[in-house]
Amino acid sequence: MHIKDVLAEAERTGEPSFSFEYFPPKTAQGVQNLYDRMERMYNFGPKFIDITWGAGGRVAELTCEMVVQAQTYLGLEACMHLTCTDMGEERVNDALRKAYKAGCTNILALRGDPPRDKEKWEATEGGFRYARDLVAHIRKTYGNHFDIGVAGYPEGCDDNQDEDLLLDHLKEKVDMGASFIVTQMFYDVDNFLRWVGRVRERGITVPIVPGIMPIATYASFLRRANHMKCKIPDDWLAKLEPVKNDDVAVRDIGKTLVADMCRKILAAGIRHLHFYTMNLAQATRMVLEELDWLPSPDRPLKQALPWKQSLGFG
Numbered sequence: 311m312h313i314k315d316v317l318a319e320a321e322r323t324g325e326p327s328f329s330f331e332y333f334p335p336k337t338a339q340g341v342q343n344l345y346d347r348m349e350r351m352y353n354f355g356p357k358f359i360d361i362t363w364g365a366g367g368r369v370a371e372l373t374c375e376m377v378v379q380a381q382t383y384l385g386l387e388a389c390m391h392l393t394c395t396d397m398g399e400e401r402v403n404d405a406l407r408k409a410y411k412a413g414c415t416n417i418l419a420l421r422g423d424p425p426r427d428k429e430k431w432e433a434t435e436g437g438f439r440y441a442r443d444l445v446a447h448i449r450k451t452y453g454n455h456f457d458i459g460v461a462g463y464p465e466g467c468d469d470n471q472d473e474d475l476l477l478d479h480l481k482e483k484v485d486m487g488a489s490f491i492v493t494q495m496f497y498d499v500d501n502f503l504r505w506v507g508r509v510r511e512r513g514i515t516v517p518i519v520p521g522i523m524p525i526a527t528y529a530s531f532l533r534r535a536n537h538m539k540c541k542i543p544d545d546w547l548a549k550l551e552p553v554k555n556d557d558v559a560v561r562d563i564g565k566t567l568v569a570d571m572c573r574k575i576l577a578a579g580i581r582h583l584h585f586y587t588m589n590l591a592q593a594t595r596m597v598l599e600e601l602d603w604l605p606s607p608d609r610p611l612k613q614a615l616p617w618k619q620s621l622g623f624g
Protein backbone atom coordinates (compact mmCIF):
# COMPACT_ATOMS: atom_id res chain seq x y z
CA MET A 311 0.00 0.00 0.00
CA HIS A 312 1.22 3.49 -0.78
CA ILE A 313 1.75 5.80 2.18
CA LYS A 314 -0.13 8.57 0.38
CA ASP A 315 -3.21 6.28 0.53
CA VAL A 316 -2.69 5.64 4.26
CA LEU A 317 -2.51 9.41 4.79
CA ALA A 318 -5.55 10.06 2.59
CA GLU A 319 -7.52 7.46 4.56
CA ALA A 320 -6.67 9.17 7.88
CA GLU A 321 -7.66 12.48 6.32
CA ARG A 322 -10.92 11.08 4.96
CA THR A 323 -12.05 9.29 8.14
CA GLY A 324 -10.59 11.80 10.59
CA GLU A 325 -9.25 8.79 12.53
CA PRO A 326 -5.67 9.49 13.65
CA SER A 327 -2.97 7.05 12.55
CA PHE A 328 0.72 6.68 13.23
CA SER A 329 3.92 5.00 12.06
CA PHE A 330 7.26 3.97 13.58
CA GLU A 331 10.84 4.49 12.50
CA TYR A 332 13.65 1.99 13.18
CA PHE A 333 17.33 1.99 12.26
CA PRO A 334 19.64 -0.97 11.47
CA PRO A 335 21.40 -2.11 14.69
CA LYS A 336 25.17 -2.65 14.76
CA THR A 337 25.29 -6.31 15.86
CA ALA A 338 23.59 -9.55 14.78
CA GLN A 339 22.12 -9.92 18.28
CA GLY A 340 20.84 -6.33 18.05
CA VAL A 341 19.11 -7.17 14.78
CA GLN A 342 17.40 -10.23 16.28
CA ASN A 343 16.30 -8.23 19.33
CA LEU A 344 14.91 -5.55 17.07
CA TYR A 345 12.90 -8.05 14.98
CA ASP A 346 11.36 -9.35 18.22
CA ARG A 347 10.55 -5.80 19.30
CA MET A 348 9.13 -4.90 15.89
CA GLU A 349 6.84 -7.89 16.13
CA ARG A 350 5.66 -6.82 19.59
CA MET A 351 5.22 -3.22 18.44
CA TYR A 352 3.19 -4.47 15.49
CA ASN A 353 0.46 -4.93 18.11
CA PHE A 354 0.47 -1.19 18.88
CA GLY A 355 -1.07 -0.71 15.42
CA PRO A 356 1.35 1.32 13.26
CA LYS A 357 0.07 1.81 9.72
CA PHE A 358 3.60 1.44 8.38
CA ILE A 359 7.21 1.45 9.52
CA ASP A 360 10.29 3.19 8.17
CA ILE A 361 13.76 1.68 8.09
CA THR A 362 16.52 4.27 7.92
CA TRP A 363 19.42 4.08 5.50
CA GLY A 364 22.95 4.02 6.84
CA ALA A 365 25.71 4.89 4.39
CA GLY A 366 28.32 2.13 4.02
CA GLY A 367 28.22 -1.47 2.75
CA ARG A 368 26.92 -3.68 5.59
CA VAL A 369 24.52 -1.16 7.15
CA ALA A 370 23.00 -0.37 3.77
CA GLU A 371 22.50 -4.08 3.07
CA LEU A 372 20.89 -4.46 6.47
CA THR A 373 18.36 -1.75 5.62
CA CYS A 374 17.31 -3.85 2.60
CA GLU A 375 17.21 -7.04 4.70
CA MET A 376 15.07 -5.37 7.36
CA VAL A 377 12.63 -4.15 4.72
CA VAL A 378 12.30 -7.70 3.39
CA GLN A 379 11.78 -9.06 6.92
CA ALA A 380 9.15 -6.44 7.79
CA GLN A 381 7.32 -6.70 4.50
CA THR A 382 7.42 -10.48 4.04
CA TYR A 383 7.43 -12.00 7.52
CA LEU A 384 6.27 -9.41 10.06
CA GLY A 385 3.25 -8.20 8.10
CA LEU A 386 4.38 -4.57 8.37
CA GLU A 387 4.09 -2.17 5.46
CA ALA A 388 7.61 -0.78 5.07
CA CYS A 389 9.03 2.48 3.78
CA MET A 390 12.72 2.18 2.90
CA HIS A 391 14.91 5.25 3.36
CA LEU A 392 17.48 5.67 0.61
CA THR A 393 20.27 8.23 0.51
CA CYS A 394 22.76 9.32 -2.16
CA THR A 395 25.74 9.37 0.25
CA ASP A 396 28.57 7.20 -1.10
CA MET A 397 26.20 5.70 -3.66
CA GLY A 398 26.72 5.57 -7.39
CA GLU A 399 23.72 5.01 -9.63
CA GLU A 400 24.31 1.25 -9.82
CA ARG A 401 24.16 0.83 -6.03
CA VAL A 402 21.04 2.96 -5.86
CA ASN A 403 19.46 0.75 -8.52
CA ASP A 404 20.50 -2.39 -6.63
CA ALA A 405 18.79 -1.15 -3.44
CA LEU A 406 15.65 -0.23 -5.38
CA ARG A 407 15.57 -3.67 -7.03
CA LYS A 408 15.77 -5.36 -3.61
CA ALA A 409 12.96 -3.19 -2.26
CA TYR A 410 10.86 -3.89 -5.37
CA LYS A 411 11.39 -7.66 -5.08
CA ALA A 412 10.40 -7.58 -1.38
CA GLY A 413 7.06 -6.01 -2.32
CA CYS A 414 8.05 -2.68 -0.80
CA THR A 415 6.23 0.22 -2.47
CA ASN A 416 7.43 3.21 -0.45
CA ILE A 417 10.76 5.04 -0.46
CA LEU A 418 11.88 8.07 1.56
CA ALA A 419 14.35 9.70 -0.83
CA LEU A 420 17.15 11.62 0.88
CA ARG A 421 20.50 13.13 0.14
CA GLY A 422 22.01 11.74 3.35
CA ASP A 423 24.50 13.10 5.86
CA PRO A 424 28.24 13.30 5.13
CA PRO A 425 30.07 10.03 5.97
CA ARG A 426 31.50 9.97 9.54
CA ASP A 427 35.05 10.73 8.44
CA LYS A 428 34.02 13.76 6.35
CA GLU A 429 32.78 17.14 7.47
CA LYS A 430 31.15 18.24 4.23
CA TRP A 431 28.82 16.31 1.96
CA GLU A 432 30.22 15.51 -1.48
CA ALA A 433 28.49 13.82 -4.39
CA THR A 434 29.86 10.41 -5.39
CA GLU A 435 31.09 10.13 -8.95
CA GLY A 436 28.27 8.78 -11.08
CA GLY A 437 25.84 9.43 -8.23
CA PHE A 438 23.21 12.02 -7.35
CA ARG A 439 23.75 15.45 -5.78
CA TYR A 440 20.41 16.28 -4.18
CA ALA A 441 17.40 14.34 -2.93
CA ARG A 442 15.39 15.83 -5.80
CA ASP A 443 17.69 14.01 -8.28
CA LEU A 444 17.00 10.72 -6.50
CA VAL A 445 13.25 11.38 -6.57
CA ALA A 446 13.43 12.07 -10.31
CA HIS A 447 15.48 8.90 -10.89
CA ILE A 448 13.06 6.68 -8.96
CA ARG A 449 10.08 8.13 -10.83
CA LYS A 450 11.83 7.72 -14.19
CA THR A 451 12.86 4.11 -13.48
CA TYR A 452 9.82 2.79 -11.64
CA GLY A 453 6.95 5.04 -12.71
CA ASN A 454 4.32 4.96 -9.98
CA HIS A 455 5.37 1.65 -8.39
CA PHE A 456 7.00 3.47 -5.47
CA ASP A 457 5.31 6.16 -3.46
CA ILE A 458 8.06 8.67 -2.65
CA GLY A 459 8.47 10.77 0.46
CA VAL A 460 11.04 13.48 1.18
CA ALA A 461 12.42 15.24 4.26
CA GLY A 462 11.19 18.62 5.53
CA TYR A 463 12.85 20.91 8.10
CA PRO A 464 10.64 23.14 10.27
CA GLU A 465 13.75 24.43 12.11
CA GLY A 466 16.39 24.41 9.37
CA CYS A 467 18.73 21.62 8.38
CA ASP A 468 22.33 20.97 9.34
CA ASP A 469 23.96 22.63 6.35
CA ASN A 470 21.23 25.19 5.66
CA GLN A 471 19.32 27.43 8.05
CA ASP A 472 17.78 29.58 5.31
CA GLU A 473 14.07 28.75 5.50
CA ASP A 474 13.20 30.34 2.15
CA LEU A 475 15.89 28.39 0.33
CA LEU A 476 14.89 25.14 2.06
CA LEU A 477 11.28 25.74 1.02
CA ASP A 478 12.40 26.29 -2.59
CA HIS A 479 14.27 22.98 -2.46
CA LEU A 480 11.35 21.22 -0.79
CA LYS A 481 9.12 22.42 -3.62
CA GLU A 482 11.59 21.05 -6.18
CA LYS A 483 11.50 17.62 -4.50
CA VAL A 484 7.71 17.57 -4.63
CA ASP A 485 7.66 18.83 -8.22
CA MET A 486 9.96 15.93 -9.15
CA GLY A 487 7.36 13.47 -7.90
CA ALA A 488 7.37 13.19 -4.09
CA SER A 489 3.91 12.69 -2.64
CA PHE A 490 4.48 13.21 1.08
CA ILE A 491 6.88 15.03 3.45
CA VAL A 492 8.22 13.69 6.75
CA THR A 493 9.71 16.30 9.07
CA GLN A 494 12.75 16.39 11.23
CA MET A 495 11.97 16.06 14.97
CA PHE A 496 10.79 19.19 16.79
CA TYR A 497 9.21 20.16 20.11
CA ASP A 498 8.06 23.68 19.26
CA VAL A 499 4.57 23.03 17.85
CA ASP A 500 3.76 26.71 17.26
CA ASN A 501 6.79 27.02 15.02
CA PHE A 502 5.90 23.76 13.25
CA LEU A 503 2.39 25.01 12.48
CA ARG A 504 3.79 28.35 11.27
CA TRP A 505 6.16 26.40 8.98
CA VAL A 506 3.29 24.26 7.65
CA GLY A 507 1.54 27.54 6.72
CA ARG A 508 4.64 28.67 4.82
CA VAL A 509 4.87 25.30 3.02
CA ARG A 510 1.26 25.71 1.90
CA GLU A 511 1.88 29.31 0.80
CA ARG A 512 4.54 27.92 -1.55
CA GLY A 513 1.87 25.86 -3.28
CA ILE A 514 3.10 22.56 -1.79
CA THR A 515 -0.08 20.59 -1.20
CA VAL A 516 1.15 17.05 -0.39
CA PRO A 517 0.58 15.70 3.15
CA ILE A 518 3.08 16.68 5.86
CA VAL A 519 3.89 13.99 8.42
CA PRO A 520 5.36 15.41 11.66
CA GLY A 521 8.30 13.46 13.13
CA ILE A 522 7.76 12.93 16.87
CA MET A 523 10.61 11.97 19.21
CA PRO A 524 9.31 10.51 22.51
CA ILE A 525 11.35 11.16 25.65
CA ALA A 526 13.17 8.15 27.14
CA THR A 527 15.78 9.78 29.40
CA TYR A 528 16.77 13.38 30.10
CA ALA A 529 20.27 12.91 28.69
CA SER A 530 19.06 11.41 25.39
CA PHE A 531 16.33 14.06 25.10
CA LEU A 532 18.87 16.89 25.41
CA ARG A 533 21.47 15.16 23.23
CA ARG A 534 19.08 14.57 20.32
CA ALA A 535 17.46 18.00 20.53
CA ASN A 536 20.89 19.67 20.58
CA HIS A 537 22.21 17.47 17.78
CA MET A 538 19.26 18.44 15.57
CA LYS A 539 19.49 22.06 16.81
CA CYS A 540 15.83 21.85 17.71
CA LYS A 541 14.30 24.37 20.09
CA ILE A 542 13.08 23.09 23.45
CA PRO A 543 10.20 25.13 24.90
CA ASP A 544 11.18 26.73 28.25
CA ASP A 545 8.34 25.08 30.16
CA TRP A 546 9.55 21.62 29.01
CA LEU A 547 12.98 22.28 30.52
CA ALA A 548 11.39 23.67 33.68
CA LYS A 549 9.40 20.46 34.13
CA LEU A 550 12.08 17.95 33.14
CA GLU A 551 15.27 19.43 34.57
CA PRO A 552 14.32 19.01 38.27
CA VAL A 553 13.77 15.24 37.78
CA LYS A 554 16.62 14.70 35.30
CA ASN A 555 18.22 11.87 37.33
CA ASP A 556 14.97 9.94 37.71
CA ASP A 557 14.29 8.15 34.40
CA VAL A 558 10.84 6.98 35.48
CA ALA A 559 9.75 10.53 36.34
CA VAL A 560 11.30 11.90 33.12
CA ARG A 561 9.38 9.38 31.02
CA ASP A 562 6.18 10.09 32.90
CA ILE A 563 6.38 13.87 32.48
CA GLY A 564 7.79 13.43 28.96
CA LYS A 565 4.85 11.33 27.82
CA THR A 566 2.41 14.05 28.92
CA LEU A 567 4.40 16.79 27.20
CA VAL A 568 4.74 14.81 23.95
CA ALA A 569 1.09 13.68 24.01
CA ASP A 570 -0.05 17.30 24.51
CA MET A 571 2.09 18.30 21.56
CA CYS A 572 0.49 15.51 19.45
CA ARG A 573 -3.00 16.71 20.45
CA LYS A 574 -2.16 20.25 19.36
CA ILE A 575 -0.94 18.96 15.98
CA LEU A 576 -4.11 16.90 15.53
CA ALA A 577 -6.27 19.88 16.48
CA ALA A 578 -4.62 21.73 13.57
CA GLY A 579 -5.94 19.09 11.18
CA ILE A 580 -2.91 16.81 10.71
CA ARG A 581 -4.04 13.22 11.13
CA HIS A 582 -0.89 11.07 10.93
CA LEU A 583 2.15 11.15 13.25
CA HIS A 584 5.50 9.46 12.70
CA PHE A 585 7.34 8.29 15.84
CA TYR A 586 11.12 8.11 16.02
CA THR A 587 11.28 5.01 18.23
CA MET A 588 15.09 4.82 18.44
CA ASN A 589 14.46 1.06 18.27
CA LEU A 590 12.84 1.08 21.73
CA ALA A 591 9.22 0.46 22.65
CA GLN A 592 8.58 1.98 26.06
CA ALA A 593 8.60 5.75 25.53
CA THR A 594 6.54 5.48 22.33
CA ARG A 595 4.07 3.08 23.94
CA MET A 596 3.59 5.48 26.88
CA VAL A 597 2.71 8.35 24.52
CA LEU A 598 0.27 6.17 22.58
CA GLU A 599 -1.30 5.02 25.85
CA GLU A 600 -1.64 8.61 27.01
CA LEU A 601 -3.37 9.45 23.70
CA ASP A 602 -5.57 6.36 24.09
CA TRP A 603 -4.49 5.14 20.65
CA LEU A 604 -3.43 1.60 21.48
CA PRO A 605 -5.74 -1.15 20.16
CA SER A 606 -8.43 -2.29 22.59
CA PRO A 607 -11.46 -4.59 22.42
CA ASP A 608 -13.48 -1.56 21.21
CA ARG A 609 -10.79 -0.61 18.70
CA PRO A 610 -9.18 -3.82 17.43
CA LEU A 611 -5.94 -3.95 15.47
CA LYS A 612 -6.71 -3.38 11.79
CA GLN A 613 -3.51 -2.83 9.88
CA ALA A 614 -2.25 -6.41 9.30
CA LEU A 615 -1.08 -7.22 5.82
CA PRO A 616 -3.22 -10.18 4.71
CA TRP A 617 -0.47 -12.81 4.69
CA LYS A 618 0.79 -12.29 8.25
CA GLN A 619 -1.86 -14.51 9.82
CA SER A 620 -1.33 -17.33 7.33
CA LEU A 621 2.41 -17.44 8.13
CA GLY A 622 1.56 -18.06 11.77
CA PHE A 623 2.74 -14.73 13.18
CA GLY A 624 -0.76 -13.48 14.07
Ligand code: FAD
Pocket residue numbers: 361362363364365391392393418419420421422423424439440441442460461462467468469470475476479482483492493494495521
Ligand atom coordinates in the same frame (compact mmCIF):
# COMPACT_ATOMS: atom_id res chain seq x y z
P1 FAD B 1 18.23 17.72 0.07
O1 FAD B 1 16.80 18.05 0.02
O2 FAD B 1 18.90 17.27 -1.17
O3 FAD B 1 19.00 19.00 0.64
C1 FAD B 1 20.37 18.92 1.03
C2 FAD B 1 20.98 20.32 1.01
O4 FAD B 1 21.10 20.72 -0.34
C3 FAD B 1 20.10 21.36 1.71
O5 FAD B 1 20.95 22.33 2.26
C4 FAD B 1 19.31 21.96 0.55
O6 FAD B 1 18.85 23.25 0.82
C5 FAD B 1 20.36 21.91 -0.56
N1 FAD B 1 19.74 21.80 -1.91
C6 FAD B 1 18.74 20.97 -2.28
N2 FAD B 1 18.43 21.17 -3.59
C7 FAD B 1 19.27 22.12 -4.05
C8 FAD B 1 19.45 22.77 -5.30
N3 FAD B 1 18.68 22.50 -6.34
N4 FAD B 1 20.44 23.72 -5.40
C9 FAD B 1 21.22 24.04 -4.34
N5 FAD B 1 21.08 23.47 -3.12
C10 FAD B 1 20.11 22.52 -2.97
N6 FAD B 1 20.00 10.52 6.79
C11 FAD B 1 20.52 9.30 6.54
O7 FAD B 1 21.73 9.18 6.32
N7 FAD B 1 19.72 8.16 6.54
C12 FAD B 1 18.39 8.23 6.77
O8 FAD B 1 17.69 7.22 6.74
C13 FAD B 1 17.81 9.52 7.03
N8 FAD B 1 16.48 9.65 7.26
C14 FAD B 1 15.95 10.91 7.47
C15 FAD B 1 14.57 11.02 7.66
C16 FAD B 1 14.00 12.27 7.87
C17 FAD B 1 12.51 12.39 8.06
C18 FAD B 1 14.81 13.44 7.88
C19 FAD B 1 14.21 14.79 8.14
C20 FAD B 1 16.18 13.32 7.71
C21 FAD B 1 16.77 12.06 7.48
N9 FAD B 1 18.15 11.91 7.26
C22 FAD B 1 18.67 10.66 7.03
C23 FAD B 1 19.03 13.08 7.32
C24 FAD B 1 19.22 13.71 5.93
O9 FAD B 1 19.86 12.83 5.06
C25 FAD B 1 20.06 14.97 6.12
O10 FAD B 1 19.33 15.94 6.83
C26 FAD B 1 20.69 15.55 4.86
O11 FAD B 1 21.69 16.50 5.26
C27 FAD B 1 19.71 16.28 3.93
O12 FAD B 1 18.95 15.38 3.24
P2 FAD B 1 17.74 15.88 2.30
O13 FAD B 1 17.16 14.67 1.71
O14 FAD B 1 16.88 16.79 3.03
O15 FAD B 1 18.60 16.66 1.18
